[in-house]
Amino acid sequence: MFKHLLVAVDGSPLAEAAFTKAMEIASETNAEITVVRACPDYHVFSSVETLSDAREAYTRGAKEEAQRYLESLQHQASNVGVRCSTTYVVDDHPYDAIIRTAEGEKCDLIVMASHGRRGVKGLLIGSETQKVLTHSKIPVLVYR
Template sequence: MYKRILLPTDGSELSHACVTAGLEFAQQLQAEVVAVYVAGNYQYPLYVDILPPNGPTEEEYQAAMQTLAESYLQPVREAAAAAGLACQQVIQFNDSTAKEIVHTAQEYACDLIFMGSHGRSGLGQFILGSVTTKVLSLCLIPVLVHRIKHH
């Protein structure tokens, strides 16, 4: 059925629960997984001539985001290995998370995106998440939206 499944993560507890469910689903199908973290692009100061002395440079920002992304993707990679699944990890930079998720799915020839259904807190618990909604509207491949049940 599905041979390569994209698992987006933002490092949150909800995202981790969704990735865990995605790995279980992939294991049932013996599918490969591609775990992706999308970081925002470096934001240049409004006045480029006057760089704040305590602000990170673009290189420092990129390095910090790489380290952060690695910390979010490592548990996915380890869980996939424990389940006997092949796993690629991808770190992307883009201000449009949804567009980058769809682009990554295309780039890595994924035939399914498995992602969470809703936001992290407040009203977001009851409505479909904005990134998920955008992915659904942009994507030409199936998207399995996983709903986390709260006890």
């Protein structure tokens, strides 16, 4: 059975439900979890130098928020006896960061939520989950 699950989270209620399901699976199979929060980088195109301060503030704030969030998930896992590590990754292609993290951590299952975008909105926006499904060689459990 699966021994190391990568759980991709984004702070949404659906991602937290997927995390809860991953903890159940890990608990039942004595697996460990790595939780990843992958965020796109901050981009502003301007010649105004004060915007570089905005970039630094955004980067610092995003990292601090992600660390607090990941620590709370790690604490939840610890409370139910599941071994859990966390990582925060900045990448313009979160799906790629998720896959690279899973490969680097030698995970044998990726668990993530589906946000259920359909129709034109889903087509235009795309889905990180869909991209992981398309590009990953590691099995993916999509939780809805």
